[in-house]
Amino acid sequence: MLRRLEEPNPMNIWIDLDNSPHVPFFVPIIRELERRGYGIALTARDAFQVCELANLHGLKYKRVGHHYGKHRALKAYGLCVRTAELFPTAWSVKPDIAVSHGSRSQLLTAAIMGIPSIVILDYEFAKLLVFSSQTWVMAPEVIPNSSIHHNQGRVLTYPGIKEDVYVAGFKPDPSIQGQLGLGDKVVVTVRPPANEAHYHNPASDELFHAAIEFIGAIPNTMIVLLPRNSTQDASARKTWPALFSAGKMIVPEHAHDGLNLIWHSDLVISGGGTMNREAAALGVPVYSIFRGRIGAVDRHLADTGRLVLIESPNDVRTKIIPAARPRTAGPAQSAGNALMAVVDNIVKVVELKC
Secondary structure, eight states, rough: OOOOOOOOOOOOEEEEESSSTTHHHHHHHHHHHHHHTTTEEEEEEEEETTTHHHHTTOOEEEEEEEEOOHHHHHHHHHHHHHHHHHHHHHHHOOOOOOOOSSSSHHHHHHHHOOOOEEEEEEESSSSSOOOOOEEEEEETTTTOOSSSSSSSGGEEESSSHHHHHHTTTOOOOOOHHHTOOTTTTTEEEOOOOOOOOTTOTTHHHHHHHHHHHHHHSSSTTTEEESSHHHHHHHHHHHHHHHHHHTTTOOOOOSSOOOOHHHHSSSSEESSHHHHHHHHHHTTOOOOEEEOOOOOOOOOHHHHTTSSSEEHHHHHHHHHHOOOOOOOOOOOOOOOOOHHHHHHHHHHHHHHHHH
């Protein structure tokens, strides 16, 4: 189902949810845009628990496309297929602007149909495919504009980091402790590297393996593993059957609120940027095993002591501290400046079209 406001307000914004981190990011943006009277049309790709998370947040969307694998030829084929699949939706919705956090298929669809678009990014080394001169790029202020290869007159910025947009409204739910059986263990949430991404470095897999071996050998620890797909799940169960059988490592059966899981963890180890930055935004100790090119956001978090970069198996043993952390009722609340800046930028572009 697509949500759209009727007349007298004709302005309609199409948002495409292409990957799992995009769901919590866009939830408060959607609510604020609707509060301001804009119509919202949502599409979601059936990949990486996107639809499950959208359901968890009560979003109304149209499911379009899926993941086609890690090989470049399959990625290119998948891009073309999903672009074609998005055409009927875009044609029926007739959006005034298309917005995503890096959805290549939406960008291509919008370019072909002449729809102005905004692509939001928080990693300057991503392969950004801008197909139209009507595209705007939005990024955190910490990323230098000079590193964004686009018309500088169409570059928008916002304060803080992407995760600040939705962490501002987070409220912990302790029921997750019983749902996952966390008990009084030192809870370590682990996210494997994105081994199907174009930027994947095999060194991240070595660090992931070293981290599981290290944490798994420590008494009174519990690993909550968040595989990206069924292949990673099956591989982990085959590699560490003793940890699973002993209950020292679990994979949640259903999607959970990522922020809530992080908050109820003692530390986080992740090969992906979003979970690392979510933990940093919540003030939870976090260790990055990502070995691709380090972007400006993660470099900033590391320089300010909010993120520890793990660069070798020796770092796993010497830098990661598997200890219980002091708990409070909830994280320090920010003023929500990042959220309002993102929404203001979207509205600015919509109004320019008018």
